[in-house]
Amino acid sequence: MKTMNITLVGVGGQGTLLTSDILAKTAALAGLDVKKSEIHGMAQRGGSVISQVRFGDEVHSPIIHEGASDLLVSFERMEALRWRHLLAPTGQCLINDIDLIPITVSSGQQPAVTDLQERLEAEFPDAVFLDAISIAIEVGNQRCMNMVIAGAISNLTPFSAELWQDTMKNRIPAKLLDLNLEAFSRGRAVTAPAVV
Amino acid sequence: MSNEMFLSANEAVAYASYKAGCKVASAYPGTPSTEIFETLARFSDTINCEWAVNEKVAMEVAIGGSMAGARSLCAMKHVGLNVALDPLMTYTFVGALGGLVIVIADDPGIHSSQNEQDSRVLARFARVPLFEPSNSQEAFDMMLEAYELSERFQVPCMVRLTTRTSHTSTKVDVGADFGPGHAAPKPYIKDVARNVAAPMFARMMRVKVRQRTEELRTYSASETTVNRIEEGDRSLGIITASIAYEYVKDVFGEFSILKLGMSNPFPAELVRRFAAGVERVLVVEELDPVMEEQVRAMGIEVVEHKTELDMMELNPGRLLTLRAEILGDVEIPVVHRADVGLPSRPPVLCSGCSHRGLFYVLSKLKATVAGDIGCYTLGAFAPLSAIDSVICMGASIGNAFGMEKAGHKNRLCAVIGDSTFFHSGYTGIQNVLYNGGSVTTIVLDNRITGMTGHQVNPGSGETLSGAVAPITDIGAVARAMGYQRVETVDAFDIERMEEVLKAELDADQPSVVIIKGPCRISAGLMQAGTFAVDATKCKACGACFKLGCPAIVRGETTAVGKRFQATIDPVQCSGCGFCVQVCRFDAISRIR
Structure with missing residues (x-):
């Protein structure tokens, strides 16, 4: 298959790393070549974070060219704009409908963005918006928000739900597994009609 | 038959060391190298693996393992090699007995470091073979080759990763025979001419190093398949x-x-x-x-x-x-950016971080603060803006003392974390005391190595492999050196912290102040409580904004003049209560 490029962005602490790990391991389980690249460290402390997953017959660079992401998954609304330049002209965008106010705004050093929704709609006319945090709270724990998002991603990748669930079973501690599987299913169900 | 796994290069290094029969392994955590030893700890049935107190000690321990005939490993980030270069530069003369592999993780692009260095320069400087894997499979295979090569040519080998290889996961075939390796240890022989780097022997070693380098050049040109x-x-x-x-x-x-x-x-x-x-x-x-x-x-x-x-x-x-x-045969695609005017999102101290109160106080006291390496480096940024300088591990204390000697009159102090203090703070405080300084060294003691992802250290009471360890009392160390002024303060008590720091910063004698409070994440306190602002009491004075807490955000519609009332994001609040202490209008209270 042609290499598929997926970029996941968000804010440190939101669980982007677990999501990209499960995505990449699902691709590996499907028998594809896959590379997953992420930046840890200082960025974890509430900074802007990015991880990149590429899978296909043969993958070399772990970094995705600018303008070449087939799917941009943003765990936070403003971050989608920040990383817009990574998205391919034909790429799709999945946006988690949550705002995390950066310290630069809450402390008054930089102005807030007042027209965020308009800008998002202009930049991503076909974006799928997902209120993952509300679904996660309904499921029972806001921290499984990332698996709600994984469920939504699953609709946009060529892997079966069963394959995703197999990866999750291997990756997530047993006592948290049912909660996360439920979060995944809900995220998958709520975004299913949005795609072909 | 293949045995395929999905590993980062860091993990692959650990898996290969296990398979190669490594017995002695020592490292100090540092992004992007940390996961090597976090993974290696899973193999502590056959590998003696540890967090050393710093990279120099890690290198010395691994050299000791090699001298005794065992396959040995040490790992560090690029700046760690600066610290560990001294023992390496001489062990390269002595030459390895048991295979010694040194894994260095460079950080091109400075994702999480204080500088950018190319460790390949130091591999040439130390005249050691250098392997440069491009992906995790190569990291695995080259580690195995490096252990072999080290023993065959009696030379320490270096494997260089970068942030991108360290933190990229790829498929790795670890082999159907994957399991604990049983490399036969080389018998230890007491041999002064071989192992004592005194001038008369070192001169002979020097000649041997040149011969070895040329033999290795032949190996790299015509024998290795990498x-x-x-x-x-x-x-x-x-x-x-x-x-x-x-x-x-x-x-x-x-x-x-x-x-x-x-x-x-x-x-x-x-x-x-x-x-x-x-x-x-x-x-x-x-x-x-x-x-x-x-x-x-x-x-x-x-x-x-x-x-x-x-x-x-x-x-x-x-x-x-x-x-x-x-070549002129490709077009550079026009990239569409949409980030114009977006506020930046720098990393920030976590909500509930025990370091926040200290920086609030130091900022208020307008102290000159020499900082150090760790999460608390973030205390340099607005609105806390408390730290004046950051150089390298342990530098804060010497830097502050040098400023004092230069005649800098302002309230001077060094701020250093517990792990960084164990790494290279002891010598700094001894120097201040011995040479008659009055620097106040403030140790942010949260009993964990936070920035690199919560590794244990000599203050934690536990080792990498989970064994119980003695807890080092930093105050007792300072007193034993001869410090007369040693204070311990609760990190969450702002009033007392201000009182103690005022006294110590203004005193003519040197002092050590230990600020004790747990790392909110490692102590599992990120959801310990939630506070809220009573809008009828908030006078929009802005005092709580000065804490730089990510949970305290501007009220959007309640501007009073040019000021903003505060609100607290219940998702981000972890219930530390610093904001309650700085609010003069009793507008903040616990709701959960």
């Missing part, structure tokens, strides 16, 4: 290594490539043969032009270009720019 020519269009021949190879495959994939997995000693004969078979030679490497200078020194012409590749992290886009310049 240096290989990939035939392609010969109008251009590209010499490359490490992660740059993967970008070359994407951007220049149709041309002939000389892929150097072992780039030191430089395989001159192989390079000459490759260059003779292609029309033009291009060198693509990340950071310093280490290979390019060696190719040029051999009298081989190299393609000149204006595209700068000699600093910061490479990526496919930079190589595309290079290709557009030298």
Whole structure:
């Protein structure tokens, strides 16, 4: 298959790393070549974070060219704009409908963005918006928000739900597994009609 | 039969060490190298693995293991090698007995470091073989080769990763025979001429090192399979290594490539043969032009270009720019940006971080603060703006003392975390005391190495392999040195902290102040409570904003004049209560 490029962005602490790990391991389980690249460290402390997953017959660079992401998954609304330049002209965008106010705004050093929704709609006319945090709270724990998002991603990748669930079973501690599987299913169900 | 796993290069290094029969392993955590030893700890049934107190000690422990005949490993980030270079520079003279592999993780692009360095320069400096894996499979295979090579040529070997290889996961075949290795330990022999680097012996070792280097050059040019020519269009021949190879495959994939997995000693004969078979030679490497200078020194012409590749992290886009310049057969795609006017999102101390109160107080006291390496470096940024300088591990104390000697009159102090203090703070405070300084050294003591992901240290009471360990009392250490003024303060008591720091910063004697409070994440306190602002009481004075807490945000519609009332984001609040202490209008209270 042609290499598929997926970029996941968000804010440190939101669980982007677990999501990209499960995505990449699902691709590996499907028998594809896959590379997953992420930046840890200082960025974890509430900074802007990015991880990149590429899978296909043969993958070399772990970094995705600018303008070449087939799917941009943003765990936070403003971050989608920040990383817009990574998205391919034909790429799709999945946006988690949550705002995390950066310290630069809450402390008054930089102005807030007042027209965020308009800008998002202009930049991503076909974006799928997902209120993952509300679904996660309904499921029972806001921290499984990332698996709600994984469920939504699953609709946009060529892997079966069963394959995703197999990866999750291997990756997530047993006592948290049912909660996360439920979060995944809900995220998958709520975004299913949005795609072909 | 294959045995496929999905591993980062860091994990692959650990898996390979297990399979190679490594017995002694010592490291100090540092991004991007940390996961090597976090993974290695899973194999503590056969490997004695530990967090050393610093990289120099880690190197010395691994050298000891090698001297006793066991396969040994140490790992560190690039700046760690600066600290550990001293023992390496002499053990390279002595030469390894048990295989010694040193894994260095460089950080091109400065993702999480204080500088950018190319450790390949130090591999040449130390005259050690250098392996440069491009992906996790290569990291695994090259580690196995490095252990073998180390024993065969009696030389410490270096394996260099970068942030991108360390933190990229790829498929790795660890072999159907994967399991604990049983490399036979080399018998230890007392041999003064071999192991004592005194001048009369070191001079003999020096000659041996030259011979060994030439033998290794032959190995790298004609024996190892990690240096290989990939035939392609010969109008251009590209010499490359490490992660740059993967970008070359994407951007220049149709041309002939000389892929150097072992780039030191430089395989001159192989390079000459490759260059003779292609029309033009291009060198693509990340950071310093280490290979390019060696190719040029051999009298081989190299393609000149204006595209700068000699600093910061490479990526496919930079190589595309290079290709557009030298071949002119590609278009640089126009990239559509949408980030104009977006507020930046720098990293920030977590909500509930025990360091926040100290920086609030130091900012209020207008102290001059020499900072150090850790999460608390973030205390330099607005609105806390408390830290004046950061250089390297442990530097805060010497830096503050030097400023005092220079006549800097303001309230002076050093701020250092517990793990950084254990790493290289002892000598600093001893120097202040011995040489008559009055610096106040403030130790942020949260009993964990926070920034690198919560590794245990001599203050934690536990080792990497989970064994119980004695807890070092920093105050007792300072008193034993001769410090008369040693105070311990609760990190969450702002009033008392201000009182103590005022007294110590103004005192003529040196002091050590220990600020005790747990790391909110490692103590599992991120959801310990939630506070809220009563809008009828909030006077929009802005005091709580000065804490720089990510949970305290501006009220959107309640502007009073040009000021803003505060609100607290219940999702982010972790219930530390610093904001309650700084609010003069009792507007903040616990709701959960």
